[in-house]
Amino acid sequence: MGLLRFIGWLVTNALALAAAAWLFDGIGFTEGPDWQDKLWPLLFVALILGIVNSFVSPVLKFLSIPFIIITLGLFLLVINALMLLFTEWLAGLFDIGFFVDGFWNAVGGAIVITIVTWIVGLVFGDNTEHPPAY
Numbered sequence: 001m002g003l004l005r006f007i008g009w010l011v012t013n014a015l016a017l018a019a020a021a022w023l024f025d026g027i028g029f030t031e032g033p034d035w036q037d038k039l040w041p042l043l044f045v046a047l048i049l050g051i052v053n054s055f056v057s058p059v060l061k062f063l064s065i066p067f068i069i070i071t072l073g074l075f076l077l078v079i080n081a082l083m084l085l086f087t088e089w090l091a092g093l094f095d096i097g098f099f100v101d102g103f104w105n106a107v108g109g110a111i112v113i114t115i116v117t118w119i120v121g122l123v124f125g126d127n128t129e130h131p132p133a134y
Contacts, residue, residue: 008124013046016116023112026105030097045098049087049113057083080110
């Protein structure tokens, strides 16, 4: 059960990241022209993004509570954009050809990633709120 949940989580992140790269010219991969050349880098960047969103993002959100309240939640877009830029930086450390060209592309990408993740959760179900009973 744990392996299937991990694979679903990784595929969801990869789909969301691929949608953002498809919609924004400023987000993408520098690998070959075929989608097969970009599959492994996409999965690796999706893994990095998932780890960043699991560990770094909650800390930033907690520390930013006053800004989130003052901006009525809009500061969460800034945090999500920063997480995407941080993911780009980490991917660069592993020499993966992933790029996010500027802050506004990161904001747009963060919005797309959030929406796609939400839609995939609606379509395929999200078991994070109600774990299965044993």
